[in-house]
Amino acid sequence: MEEDDIYTKDGTVDYKGNPADKKKTGTWRACPFIIGNEGCERLAYHGMSTNLVLYFKHRLNQHTSVAATNNQIWGGTCYIAPLIGAFLADSYLARRILDNCLFFNHLYYCSPFAQGMTLLALSASVPGMRPRCSAEDNCNPTHKQSAIAFLALYLIALGTGGIKPCVSSYGADQFDDTDQKEKKHKSSFFNWFYLSINIGALFTASVLVWVQDNVSWGWGFGIPAIAMAIAVCLFFSGTHLYRNQKPGGSPLTRLFQLLVVASIRKFKVVPAEKSLLHETEDKESNIKGSRKIDPKNDLSYLSSLLVTIVSNVTARNGKPGWIPDNLNYGHVDYFFWLLAALSVLNLGVYVWIAKWYTYKRAVGTLR
Template sequence: MAERFAYFGISSNLIMYLTGPLGESTAAAAANVNVWIGTVSFLPLLWGFLADSFLGRFRTILISSSLYILGLGLLSFSAMIPSHCDQDQSQRVSCSSQLQVTLFFCSLYLVAIGQGGYTPCIKVFGADQFDGNDLKEAKDKSSFFNWLMFGNCISILTTRLVSTYIQENLSWSLGFGIPSVFMAALKNRRQPNLDIANYSNETGLLLAHQSSKQFRFLHRSSDSLEITSVRKYITVLRLVPIWITCLVFAIVFAQSPTFFTKQGATMDRSISSGLLVPAATLQSISSLSMVVFIPIYDRLLVPIARSLTQKPSGITMLQRIDTGIFLSILAMVVAALVETKRLQTAHDDVTILMSVWWLVPQYVIYGVSNVFTMVGLQEFFYDQVPSELRSVGMALNLSIYGTGNFVSSFMISVIDKVTNQAGQTSWFNNDLSQAHLDYFYWLLACLSFIGFASYLWFAKSYVYNRPNTF
């Protein structure tokens, strides 16, 4: 929860900082946000390998969280560097010095490095406490992922309400600093007596006896070990079709901290006289919908489904994932319709701003889809890999979002360049009243439908590694 408070205290409002104090264009800022989030989601692959093969999960958590906190502190410091001019930020003129920009992006990517090691290991570290072969603990493990997401959403909701308001109304430095203090204050520095997740069975055995070259040689040259290792990596390769077909969901996932936020910034956000809701705070609606829906899903829908299917988790993990993907398509359709309505309102009378509450449905559907797909993917990539490779499995799950963000960044850059030629208006024009985000949302809805159909094709033929628990 502390880490989620820190991470979303940065990512939720990052596009507003880039287009505000740093003076970037909307398209460039959205692409930069997507690249950074993509990097955050890809680095777990490297950290997962290090954790499972050399460091162990607890040491990985300790090292990566230290880097994380250092990056957060430097990020807050970079925002304290004074600007060298007083230009109106609406003019898109950067008043930041080269030192500030350099320090900001170095700090931002140091946070990415730390977060890349922390996130996959902390989830596996908790889930490893449950025995998937025990019926009761299999039920508890499924609930663990639900309540892990519930706790994360509580923290995300809090930081979106607190940090974003402080950043836009008081101080960006203070808004970045509070998450770093929160993360540092709750960091666990105590080594547990028994680290169940510290070493994999085979790799950990090698490392524990690495001073004995003879033992290591005999262990590595074992034919049975080689055959077992090949089978384990084949098991991981079987997940690739699911990984690929979930990419479009990740592209949709990338729009909330970027264009959804910029979309809200152009609308009437006043809720009372003198009180203006920060655009990034609107993301709290998706977090709140998840907080409300997770207990309903875990305590009401799962028991009902369990009585019908006799499965510990009620429905299979793949069924849970495809439900969320379908809802993400619906979220994009609703977003496109609302954006079309907003543009029509702006064209009819530029003095009238459409109410920001029109965005509520797309945020709610988006949040509920996350409960199904995000949690389902976490459990799927944890459960369907060998126990010795679970950090790598969780990293593969996160890399879906990394790839989705990179693809989103690439799409935005290409579309912006193509639609900005020959005097045309870019889909991502800085003046969103002249832009066409609705076209982009319709494009994502179509791509999501294709991805959904492909997912159903592969999911239908997938055979679970441990069918007795699902």
């Protein structure tokens, strides 16, 4: 067997930094660890964040508006942090550790995530760290106890910044795009990947919220902490099976180079001749681990694919599709009838479940 058939052609390497062996690394050998990691990590995140406003209100003795504001600020931090984490992962962080990008970024950021989850569970269960409560909803936390809780939360936000933007792309790296068989399997990976996310969220909404409201906040935060520990163990159990992309340097530098240098120098060039385009001296990209798009092949394929999709949407078998030029001859009304039916079904389910709701009596009336 030739060497080209043994190793991947997309620049990936194994955990030792050697070219990745197709028969020993990647594909569905490695993906179960990544999918299991994501499911447990999402369970941990949603299990901790879903009921957070009530924890602020009932345990940290915050007013509803303050609790909601703190929750929104923390949630916003969790969604901004991935912008920084992804930049560091793809550019510098991993190179300075061991020249393997997303894997070691995951290692770097799993630590504060797991530490934050553990600290939050301890702050809700250990005497001295847990706020004293004279009644169910009457607690008097000290400034130190509140500070510990928020320290834990922002450690989690820091960890989320490194994990959230990297896991899905790391799973995609396990499939070689130059191998058509592996390329087809990549779409199946994303199906299972997002299924694991929703399973974790389902367990959170159906079980953990009940535990937090009816058992204790210690267990309510302890179970997500255990799930995060399992996520870390699952991920690193597949170390020897992973394929790793090497970091390619700062994307800001390349963006500046493209927009300012290449676009000004070659703004009159029509991309019909491949040799006239930017960075086309050879078939390999100047950025390690990156792949080029062939303007004559891949772009024409994408264009034809787009035309096919549009034509299937607008017309099929000579008949108008869902979105034809004249909507009176289409089937958009079917779609709206479907939405109406789902709305009625949703209302019926809500009314049926409402009989199990419990209600609090009004404290007083306005005069």
